[in-house]
Amino acid sequence: MKYVLKKLVTMLITLLCISFLVYLAFDIIPGDAALSALGTDVTPERLAAVREEMGLNRPFIERYADWLINFIRGDFGISYKYRVPVSEMIMSKLPVNVMMAVTAFIIMAAVSVPIGIYSAKHKGKGIDRFIIILNQIMMSVPHFFMGILITYIFGLVLKIFTPGGFVSYDKDPGGFILYMIFPCIAIALPKIAMSVKLLRGSCIEEAGKDYVRTAYSRGNNTSKVLYHHVLRNAMLPVITLWGMTLADMMVGSIVIEQVFNIPGIGRILLTSISYRDYPVVEAVIVLIAFVVIVTNFCVDIIYQLVDPRITMQKETLNK
Template identity: 60%
Template sequence: MKYIIKKFGMMVATLLVVSICVFLAFNIIPGDPALKMLGTEASPELVEQVRTEMGLNDPVLIRYARWFLNFIRGDFGTSYNYKVPVASMAASKIPITLTMGIMAFLMTVLVSIPLGIVTAKHENGILDRTITVINQIIMAIPPFFSGILITFIFGMILRFFTPGGFVNYTADFGKFVRYLIFPAIAIALPKVAMTVKMLRGSLIDESLKDYARTAYSRGNNTNGVLYRHILKNAIIPVITFLGMALADMIAGSIVIEQVFSIPGISRILLTSISNRDYPVVEAIIMGIATIVIVVNFLVDVIYRIVDPRIGLEDE
């Protein structure tokens, strides 16, 4: 229990530090949201009046405390430009980004774990070497470029989908999911390659340990030793990586949305950055950071459940 409490405390502290960094970053960079909203022809008096109404003239600590307390209560502020709550702006976009990230994660798990096991079982064989070479190539290609290649090959040449033909989940959920398959593949590819490499190495390392040799000496076959003994130990670091990968995929979905012309959270984010609509930008970045931090905490908890020996020094 002490281990979980310690990790929870670290999660809260990390969230606090990240919130300070996010808030200060958008108060240090040049630019006046009031002037951006009113235009350069606005009088200094009017700009000052709007700054006061927006709370921009308050001391930075007061503005941070007000913003952070509102955030943890679920109040993400009001858009400077659109004069509507940020939550209502993002409500219809978040499911798109989350769905794509979760689909990419499921693809990673379903593909990488079987491939990792196969490559470890056939170490240095033709299949293992072939997959290793493919992995190296995939890891060298950024996801956004993979997205461009997928769009060109599967969209423009093979016509498996129509580039730019996004269908919202509110119109047709089936078509919505089908369109997201290819963007999800672009996000998942490098994670699949890294997971396969990590699991392969972990399985091979565990197979050389004394407990594995003992299991073989008792007459167990390769599959028996692998699935009953080696895999449960080898999978532990992979679980940690996959947890971090899930958060990274959700964040990475923002880039892929631009490649596939998907109207997810990225469109609001980029527009708000150019318009210096800080409440929107801060809410989106803080939301993504919160997902990453919470997922990492859950991974630590799962890590402890899988291997109760972890964190015993904290008990």
């Protein structure tokens, strides 16, 4: 419990640092929000007035503090460009990204574990070699290209979905799922390849360990050794990878959003950066950081549940 509390405090401090750095970065980099909102042919008087109105003349720390307090309250500010609350903008797109990440994650976990185990079990045989080669290909093909291939095959040749015909989840949930399944597969494929490779390797490594011999000496058959002994230990590195992958899937699907024409967080981020719509950029970046940190936090907790040695090590370090 103490461990969890400590982790929570660390998490908050990290978030605070990130928000500060983000705010600072946008203050330092050249470019003026007032100027980009008004256009270049504005009179200096008008510009000064707008700057005053936007609060850009106040000292940095004061602005940051204001922003932070509002941010914690859930008020992320108003978009310079669209003149709507940033929280509204993000909240309307967030479900799409969360759905996409969760689905891709589930596909990845459900597919990679059986394949990884199967491949490790048949190490060196033809089927294992085939899986390794397929894995290499999947890993080296970028997911946007995979997205293009999927669009071509399933969209244009097989006509299972309409490319670019994104259906919103609140209008047609069935159509939404049918449309989203393909980008999710595109995101999941390289990650499946990575987890299969990692799980296969760690299964083979664990299978050579002494405790496995002990397990056999008690009369266990191969599958009992695998499921009761090897798998749990072999999953440890995979869990770490999955934690990073989940965070990555939540926020890193910008390219896939473009390929499949999905209005998500990634698109907001791209447009707001080009319009110097700082309140939006800042909110999205802090949100991304938040997702990454929370996911890592969850992975740490899960890790501890799976591997009893973790707490012990933490405690010894503290002494």
